[in-house]
Amino acid sequence: MAKARKIPLRKSVVSGEIIDKRDLLRIVKNKEGQVFIDPTGKANGRGAYIKLDNDEASQAKKRRVFDRSFSMEVSEEFYDELIAYVDHKIKRRELGLE
Known part of the structure; x- marks a missing residue:
């Protein structure tokens, strides 16, 4: 019988949920x-x-979670880039391109 493969899990810094990597x-x-x-x-x-998730990306910007995670000030432009990137990735998944 084949051994079940481990699924790597990581914790989201915004919601605290443990999710598949x-x-x-x-x-x-x-x-x-x-x-x-x-x-x-x-x-x-x-x-x-x-x-x-768009809501998580917006919450990350609102709460500035990466400032805390990395112990430094992360630029507002980075958070805007993050929101745009997440939106782009979600649309690609909906189209079945990923």
Whole structure:
């Protein structure tokens, strides 16, 4: 009998839910202090996850959760970019492109 594969789980910094890693978006702060979206999930640096959901992205901006997660001030432009990226990814999934 085949052994069941483990499903990697991560906690969303916005809702606190523990979710399958594939349903989350990874945000990274690297050694240079740059904060960026990591679509591959493999970039070096400290990672924080949020669910691919418009409400979560809006809450992240409103509560400035990445400022707290990365112990630094994250720009307003980054949060706007995050909301646009999440919206784009959701639309691609609805069209069946991902």
